[in-house]
Amino acid sequence: MDLKSNEPFWLVKNGLLATYPSLPDDEKCDVLVVGGGITGSLIAHQCIEDGYKTILIDKREIANGSSSATTSMLQYEIDTPLNELIEKIGEKGAVASYKACSRSIDQLGEIARKIRSKAGFRKKDSLYFADLKKDVDDLKKEFEARKKAGFDVKWMGADEIIKKYDLHETYGGILSKQGASVDAFMLVHEILAYNQKKGLEVYDRTELTEVKYGSRNNEVTLNTGAVIRCKKIVYCVGYESASMIKEKFVDLISTYAIVSEVMPGISRRYKNILIWNTADPYIYLRTTDDDRMLIGGEDEEFRNPRKRDLLIGKKEQKLLRSFGKYLPHIPFRSDFAWAGTFGETKDGLPYIGTHKDFKNSYFVLGFGGNGITFSVTGMEMVSDWLKGKKHLLTEWFKFGR
Numbered sequence: 104m105d106l107k108s109n110e111p112f113w114l115v116k117n118g119l120l121a122t123y124p125s126l127p128d129d130e131k132c133d134v135l136v137v138g139g140g141i142t143g144s145l146i147a148h149q150c151i152e153d154g155y156k157t158i159l160i161d162k163r164e165i166a167n168g169s170s171s172a173t174t175s176m177l178q179y180e181i182d183t184p185l186n187e188l189i190e191k192i193g194e195k196g197a198v199a200s201y202k203a204c205s206r207s208i209d210q211l212g213e214i215a216r217k218i219r220s221k222a223g224f225r226k227k228d229s230l231y232f233a234d235l236k237k238d239v240d241d242l243k244k245e246f247e248a249r250k251k252a253g254f255d256v257k258w259m260g261a262d263e264i265i266k267k268y269d270l271h272e273t274y275g276g277i278l279s280k281q282g283a284s285v286d287a288f289m290l291v292h293e294i295l296a297y298n299q300k301k302g303l304e305v306y307d308r309t310e311l312t313e314v315k316y317g318s319r320n321n322e323v324t325l326n327t328g329a330v331i332r333c334k335k336i337v338y339c340v341g342y343e344s345a346s347m348i349k350e351k352f353v354d355l356i357s358t359y360a361i362v363s364e365v366m367p368g369i370s371r372r373y374k375n376i377l378i379w380n381t382a383d384p385y386i387y388l389r390t391t392d393d394d395r396m397l398i399g400g401e402d403e404e405f406r407n408p409r410k411r412d413l414l415i416g417k418k419e420q421k422l423l424r425s426f427g428k429y430l431p432h433i434p435f436r437s438d439f440a441w442a443g444t445f446g447e448t449k450d451g452l453p454y455i456g457t458h459k460d461f462k463n464s465y466f467v468l469g470f471g472g473n474g475i476t477f478s479v480t481g482m483e484m485v486s487d488w489l490k491g492k493k494h495l496l497t498e499w500f501k502f503g504r
């Protein structure tokens with residue numbers, strides 16, 4: 104599956120951060136992590152911390168799937184607003200999902216500190232603003248739901264937003280004191296390097312092609328001809344899971360992002376804030392660590408990579424126009440434009456759990472605008488399950504829910 108166009112910003116900026124071998128020989132381990140994106144790296148980190156002999160494989164270069172195209176806003180805010188999620192799945196599950204995403208941001212910050220990351224993890228506030236006047240009532244309902252659930256939120260009127268952020272064409276919004284951003288591509292390599300020193304084996308250009316699921320162990324055949332015998336497999340295969348699993352559980356669409364030239368003076372004013380809105384599809388904005396502005400959105404309801412990439416020029420112009428509408432005082436000169444596949448689920452929640460067709464295995468599939476924070480939650484879930492413990496979120500993140 105073609106997951107992204109050429110030239111996602113972080114892939115170009117960082118270049119080849121590390122190289123990994125492929126695996127030509129047979130191996131044994133406790134846990135085989137399939138997928139070397141942000142999810143796989145985090146799961147492998149947890150497995151090493153928990154003391155399992157762990158191998159991670161990826162059929163591409165490491166972090167060359169969606170994790171190279173991501174814009175890496177880390178939000179506790181799920182694509183489905185809390186008050187709507189409560190209606191869909193009940194208050195307990197909805198609030199627990201939001202709280203888990205909120206915790207994940209701090210947990211990722213702790214990991215970044217522990218591994219002495221240089222991937223620019225930075226805590227930020229998050230402003231979710233009404234794009235149209237008619238969105239205000241719903242947004243106020245959302246504000247009340249979040250306040251009731253105990254989140255640190257503040258309602259900002261349009262005038263206050265203009266005064267504080269010079270952000271125009273809004274009708275008010277929710278300011279949250281929880282959010283962050285990072286360079287996910289770099290972070291993956293850093294997490295793997297840290298864990299390789301603790302025994303993690305990492306192989307790229309190494310594809311799982313066939314599995315014999317046994318009652319206690321699995322036997323995994325690779326494209327290299329080698330076989331890995333393992334007690335458990337954790338599938339962190341991102342959007343490609345859609346072609347592994349029979350039933351439909353995710354809609355794959357296309358999304359776009361652009362990054363500006365470096366503009367230190369301007370971008371610094373926005374360096375502590377993530378901005379997104381109620382439009383459908385929504386628009387989002389952040390700064391990068393090297394003082395650029397980023398705007399993304401303009402989703403299309405199809406996945407076809409050729410069609411997706413042909414639209415990049417047109418989408419770049421549309422994103423530039425949106426930027427000019429909201430921040431007219433900033434001369435955004437585009438330096439990078441790219442497209443990626445994106446996955447949406449019926450409730451905005453991820454799929455993390457077992458699947459009846461895959462014995463001795465777990466899936467950690469963090470979809471939607473919170474893909475990364477959901478992957479962090481996946482660490483704690485997999486860790487509990489491997490120890491035979493239950494996890495509160497199993498019910499709401501499982502297949503067939």
Ligand SMILES: Cc1cc2nc3c(=O)[nH]c(=O)nc-3n(C[C@H](O)[C@H](O)[C@H](O)COP(=O)(O)OP(=O)(O)OC[C@H]3O[C@@H](n4cnc5c(N)ncnc54)[C@H](O)[C@@H]3O)c2cc1C
Binds near residue numbers: 143340445
């Ligand atoms: C433009 C864009 C913007 C986004 N913005 C955000 C955002 O702001 N915040 C956020 O949280 N999320 C965002 N996302 C989503 C986020 O990028 C994903 O949730 C995240 O990158 C998924 O990481 P992953 O490790 O699960 O998947 P990937 O990075 O795709 O990694 C999966 C890996 O599995 C490997 N694989 C698959 N099958 C096999 C096999 N059989 N054998 C071996 N290896 C295999 C693949 O090669 C791949 O490298 C965005 C996505 C895009 C495209």
